[in-house]
Amino acid sequence: MSKKNHLFSPEDERFRQQVRDWLEASKPRTPRPSDAQGQREYDLGWQRTQYEGGWAGIAWPKEYGGLGLPLIRQLIWYEEYARAEAPHVGASMVGLNHGGPTLIVRASDEQKAFHLPKILKGEVVWSQGFSEPGSGSDLASLRTKGRVEDGHLVVNGQKIWTSYAHISDYQELLVRTDPDSSRHRGLTWIICDMKLPGITIRPIRNMVGDHHFNEVFYDNVRIPLANVVGQIGEGWSVAMSTLGFERGTAHARDQIELSLELEKLIAYAKVHPGPDGVRPAIKDDEFAGRLAMLRAEMSALRSLVYTMVSRIEKTGSPGPEGSIVRLYFAETKQRMTRLAADLLGVAAIERHRVEGLSALDYLNSLRFTISAGTAEIQRNIIGERILGLPRGK
Amino acid sequence: MMQFTVSDDQAQLLEAFQRVTREEFPASRLISRVESPLNQDVVKWPVISQLGWLELLLPETGAGHAYSSVDQCLVHREFGQCLLTPVVLGSMLGVGLAMQAGANVEAQAIMAGRMKVAPAIACERHGGRPAVGDRFYVVGLSDCESVLIWNDGGAGLFTAAQLTDITVVQAVEESLGLHRVTLKDAKPQAWMASAATSQQATLLISAQLVGGAQAALDMAVAYAKTREQFGQQIGAFQAIKHKCSDMLARVEVAWGQIMMAALSQGDNGLDPFHVSAAKVLATDAALKNAAANIQVHGGMGFTAECAAQLYLKRAHTLDLMAGPGREHHLRILASESPV
Numbered sequence: 001m002s003k004k005n006h007l008f009s010p011e012d013e014r015f016r017q018q019v020r021d022w023l024e025a026s027k028p029r030t031p032r033p034s035d036a037q038g039q040r041e042y043d044l045g046w047q048r049t050q051y052e053g054g055w056a057g058i059a060w061p062k063e064y065g066g067l068g069l070p071l072i073r074q075l076i077w078y079e080e081y082a083r084a085e086a087p088h089v090g091a092s093m094v095g096l097n098h099g100g101p102t103l104i105v106r107a108s109d110e111q112k113a114f115h116l117p118k119i120l121k122g123e124v125v126w127s128q129g130f131s132e133p134g135s136g137s138d139l140a141s142l143r144t145k146g147r148v149e150d151g152h153l154v155v156n157g158q159k160i161w162t163s164y165a166h167i168s169d170y171q172e173l174l175v176r177t178d179p180d181s182s183r184h185r186g187l188t189w190i191i192c193d194m195k196l197p198g199i200t201i202r203p204i205r206n207m208v209g210d211h212h213f214n215e216v217f218y219d220n221v222r223i224p225l226a227n228v229v230g231q232i233g234e235g236w237s238v239a240m241s242t243l244g245f246e247r248g249t250a251h252a253r254d255q256i257e258l259s260l261e262l263e264k265l266i267a268y269a270k271v272h273p274g275p276d277g278v279r280p281a282i283k284d285d286e287f288a289g290r291l292a293m294l295r296a297e298m299s300a301l302r303s304l305v306y307t308m309v310s311r312i313e314k315t316g317s318p319g320p321e322g323s324i325v326r327l328y329f330a331e332t333k334q335r336m337t338r339l340a341a342d343l344l345g346v347a348a349i350e351r352h353r354v355e356g357l358s359a360l361d362y363l364n365s366l367r368f369t370i371s372a373g374t375a376e377i378q379r380n381i382i383g384e385r386i387l388g389l390p391r392g393k
Numbered sequence: 394m395m396q397f398t399v400s401d402d403q404a405q406l407l408e409a410f411q412r413v414t415r416e417e418f419p420a421s422r423l424i425s426r427v428e429s430p431l432n433q434d435v436v437k438w439p440v441i442s443q444l445g446w447l448e449l450l451l452p453e454t455g456a457g458h459a460y461s462s463v464d465q466c467l468v469h470r471e472f473g474q475c476l477l478t479p480v481v482l483g484s485m486l487g488v489g490l491a492m493q494a495g496a497n498v499e500a501q502a503i504m505a506g507r508m509k510v511a512p513a514i515a516c517e518r519h520g521g522r523p524a525v526g527d528r529f530y531v532v533g534l535s536d537c538e539s540v541l542i543w544n545d546g547g548a549g550l551f552t553a554a555q556l557t558d559i560t561v562v563q564a565v566e567e568s569l570g571l572h573r574v575t576l577k578d579a580k581p582q583a584w585m586a587s588a589a590t591s592q593q594a595t596l597l598i599s600a601q602l603v604g605g606a607q608a609a610l611d612m613a614v615a616y617a618k619t620r621e622q623f624g625q626q627i628g629a630f631q632a633i634k635h636k637c638s639d640m641l642a643r644v645e646v647a648w649g650q651i652m653m654a655a656l657s658q659g660d661n662g663l664d665p666f667h668v669s670a671a672k673v674l675a676t677d678a679a680l681k682n683a684a685a686n687i688q689v690h691g692g693m694g695f696t697a698e699c700a701a702q703l704y705l706k707r708a709h710t711l712d713l714m715a716g717p718g719r720e721h722h723l724r725i726l727a728s729e730s731p732v
Contacts (some may be wrong), residue, residue, distance in 0.1 A: 289722050296674050299653055300646045302653070380635075389629065392625075
């Protein structure tokens, strides 16, 4: 932090300096390619660099190749990662932040020994097969079927919103193995090799024009039963495994990244004319008010992340309060990207970036109140699990 | 890392305050107050003084316990929740100011409850030392023996004899006991040329605003769990539930920033960026939550008989007492990058 910050101990600050030095020396300096294979190589290569530098799996347990460091260190890592403007985790996201941590908690020793090192070393891409066309917010209603047949699970059905399915090696796949079951019972969590016959992937372009998520179709895909994580029928609890050491701190990176973007906007508003065409935009009352509120909100967002880390240290879990952080991050990001578009004036009509700014960032920000639990679901969680309000009929 | 959650010690401290506030200062006392010229919190001044509340901003209290900035904010959050008269804040700040300025007689008199301090809001926002002819709104003047004026340049105590054109003003918040006055003698009894009092006042008012936002949330949630329409509790409807969720999020956001500000306390005092950020977010939480609580209560929420109005009116008062939002926006943007 450029400003003297006495929220952290001197030991933590020394660690911060080490992280900062390494990231500055080692982060990729070429832009991320736009083609799928190029992205795969770029994202995995960067993960491999972190592994070789001794920085992979900051909070993963040591026995699985991680550094086993406390949560505070992971928070600092994420803050410095964002400050260094290191590349997004990209295609490594599911392996590092969801699939891998789930394996750590629930998989067999053989499964862990095979998969975890590959994830940390940047050898494989994982994707997530959870959502279905008929099961979005209501995930437990999913209908993709898995039939047990001579040592295999034979899968038929369809998944959607599967990020990086087209370049993934493995998938965490949630299917209904008990056809008579409903809701959370009768589901199974299985590791699916994405090269198996019967898998068809159809790309979906998002409204910004990028392709990273897909529809995935399964036509009699035969997955060995040895790939089931947990037991048949336990899939829901495996999918919901809480990961005290991982969940939540990733917002430390989002928060710093967002703050840095805002500082760029403030710098832009100081030198570019505002609505009267003469004075800098920052001298305009409305722009000044919006910029100031966002600066306050960024600081509050950081305090929410720190509060969550304090809570995890105290209770072992981020609790439903994690939904407040997610919601606030998403809506603050939307407000900020909208402001960026407004500061551009009429030039916002172009796709082309002007000094790093584009209205496309606002379009893209709309994803954050939909993905990883819609804003409506987050508000239900806050209302029901924290405030104790009744569920609707 | 510094702890952002409430510690066990702090929870105990808060509980001790709540035992008194919930008993002695229920919000309902202010509903009848609308028709009465008597400030009932001032009537209870001996209680407030005996509990040692007036000295708890001092580096060392009579009981030998020093309250950290975070502790002070927790206490003021509770004061805001029970809508305690701003004269308490004025007097608490007055003690510290008198001490620092070497006015020990005045400091002792305030702590003993013999002298009460009315907080003033400057009409002329020049931020310099108060000048003859400057006008102020003063809260609780007729109950007080002294007036506290603060701004970014400093803070000082004045007496009623130094004021002229003293006019009773009907405030939006009826129970306030508001006067408009003009300064005729600008030589303060005690003056400290530092932004410290202003920063502290802004932070503590922010904590009170969050307390009010929390009280409005608690009231809305309690009502949403009991009131039934269309055959179910209205809290089951997402339109109401999500309103309540947003109220909680605003409380958490503003409180988190208050923690940032309180923990920024260093040798050079509080960080002005963090204090102003806390103020604008606390105001946002207090005003929006108060309005949302009225909406959740429907027609009843709009009546003078319902406590919901009290939180909106107090939020309105405290917002202005800590300086209009625009002033804080400018301070926030004038600060170096907080990242």
